[in-house]
Amino acid sequence: MSHDWRMQWGYPGLAGLPGTLPWKLAPYLGRDPGEARRATEDFLCMRFGQVFPESTPTQRAEWARAHMDMVALEMMDGIALHRLGGVNGPAIELAGWEHVQALAERKTGFIVVLSHFDRLMTSLVALARQGLVMNALTMPVLDNPDLSPVHRRFLTRKVNNLVSVIHGQYRSTSESLRPVHEGLLAGDVWIILADVWQPHFGRLRKHPFLGGEISLPTGIERLAKSTGVPLVHAITYSQGASRLKVEVDPLPEDPKEAVDAVIQRLEKDVRARPWAWWQWGVWDHMWRRAGQTDGEERL
Template identity: 55%
Template sequence: MTRAWSLDLLFPSIARLPTTLPWRLAGRIGRESAAEREHLLGWLEGLFARVFPKATQMEHAQWARAHLAMLAQEMVDAMAFSRLGRPGGPTIELQGVEFARNLARQGKGFILVLNHYDRLLTAPVALAREGVSTNVLTMPVLDNPELGASQRRFLLRKIQGYTEVTGGKWHTTSDGLRPVHESLRAGQGWVILADAWRPEFGRLRGRPFLGGCLNLPTGIERLAQSTGVPLLHAVTYSHCPDRLKVVVEPLPADPGHAIDTVIQRLEQDVLARPWAWWQWGLWDQMWQPASEAEGKP
């Protein structure tokens, strides 16, 4: 199974199957070839053994398999956002919609902070089902040299389906942030991920995480500080491939404290469900042992 065939044909085709079968099939089929899957499972098990030495080898193996299954299920989400929370698609239990709805009714802009955790874009889709539209800020796609042609096609298709459901705009960091500032001040909501990471990112700040320090960009807190908008946090928990729960919560008024709270929650969630965090592939770039982080600004 080549990556191009998987992105261009396999997952778009699976996503058209009736009922919730696509999501149940995805975890079995996976995104990778058999050889790639074997390699990734071994690598993940080794990483989990390093980060969670008190867990058993069987747990490390279970988490590795669950991680790859979750990422494959998210690829079906990407091709079928219109089916999330609808008859015949995965069900969504939404808690805390009133926090976003009240801000929208008052005409107040807000930032909905997500992390790369579980089926992450379920949250803005669930809010859209309740009449709360949001825009999304992402990393570059068209001008990202690390993406192949099939990856670009898949992501553009994903973005189109996502914005059709959420009713908002898609904007990338390479397009400049002025439109985002103006939109927030005009009363619109924006989805931004707190644990995004790229090697060229500057203005990083370390936050306590799993016995060390997770280095993350400060863009969200600076954006909130300059626009004066409140922040909300949302997280998705998949009980099974076709049954999801979304929790939306208000955050402290101080942007720095708000993002600290988000990362504290992420740590709790990762401890409870290690497999559900997407960023394990960047662990050695994002995370530092406490001894190395000491003395750094």
Template identity: 55%
Template sequence: MARVPTTLPWRLAGRIGRESAAEREPLLRWLEGLFARVFPGATGAEHAQWARAHLAMLAQEMVDAMAFQRLGCRGGPAVDLQGAEHAKSLVRQGKGFILVLNHYDRLLTAPVALARAGVATNVLTMPVLDNPELQVAQRNFLLRKIQGYTAVTGGTWHTTSDGLRPVHESLRAGQGWVILADAWRPEFGRLRDHPFLGGRLSLPTGIERLAQSTGVPLLHAVTCSRTPDNLQVRVEPLPESPRQAIDTVVQRLDQDVRSRPWAWWQWGLWDQMWQQQAPELQAEPKPGDTHDQD
């Protein structure tokens, strides 16, 4: 469908969906139940709307993955990039940097938009070829996605199973790397808890350790889909301290998820990543009580 040379694929993707009809209804009911647990103050209609919007967003991202070359270009979604000067300044100074993303909304729009602005980045991901949890079709899709992504962003792809020495050397040599802060796997050993939606979110410390050892600055980017074919990207500087920088990233994620719960990808890992606080410390998250990204 992504081969259709207009924005129609993105507008249809949410209706068609990634799932079969038999899979879709149980998944919607499961998401509604999870949203009801996490956001009990919202209505059932809101929970249902968020569930539908979540699946639509993931389907639209699959179209992105097959048409990265059209993001921000004719025949693709419009992209409003703000804050590119923060990355451009580091490039002019010859400084390497880490662009921190979260699994939020159409997340890879940010590095694609930066590439259009002249800022190339590499990407560090979880293993794909040697990941036993991936089926053949999933692996083939991800490999094609990565190929299209790196062709547009002008960088290389590296996985955590390949060792991090090349990443260290590349950062010290002045290159940029895209890394996701809220990646999670059960085998991760170095985790740190962050306040999140009235509880604690356990996230890996890899980014802050990498930044600490290489001395590179961190930037943060967030994408907000105004419509399926109209996206806003904001690139923001982060504190010099890597630990404080990641704290800031997670605080922003907390605000963004409260504002637009459907846009976070990681709900399927909620019970593994999140723990409830003691009752006297817990505060119910309230959707819509933060700034409006739009």
């Protein structure tokens, strides 16, 4: 990949700089070379225009640039994750810890539900700094055959950094989910993303979303129902490159209602901050107009 040098030398080099300087410089380094970045920004502007027709070209261009900056900052987070929320890294303000604490004191397992919004790992760091031990269940990443060796090493380092912070397991959905099920029954905490998409997904449920319907997997609610564990929601809002806010919300006891609440919150947040959602690239696969059939053209 033409951006391999950023992963091999660029971000690791920035990680050696003091204080919050790495995060201030990361957007200038970016994820991609100039031509690829411009192509991605053009795509995002097109998508924003389709989904938010009331927006102006200037707004859409600003959102596209903000999205690319966020991607770069997330890469910086992954390389220097242990510095988030510390004296030598970006500041994190945490609101709603009492909801997690109440579940932890029950000595039963629970699921921390995240979505692909803003800088994903910040909420995990914030909870871990309060002493919460967590385990992460994610989509297959490291076993992607399309990854270059440099990209694979970069992601491996990112995963290892995450594990060192949350002090638990990291598992892919391509592996057996039995340890997840058994762990929840034994009192473990698992982190799972709600707004994921893969072409092989079979069990999906539709949710009202941005004027249409978004189809999302039912794995979280089925897992919560089968184990009887509660759910809690965490989300990050960037206040700048080196200032972040994490909000934790309690969720309804019924797993289906809990996931509905997460997606309703996500819709509200995406409307307010279109640039902060990661899933615009798979929008065509996830979203359709209400009542639209498979044979009809999507937005």
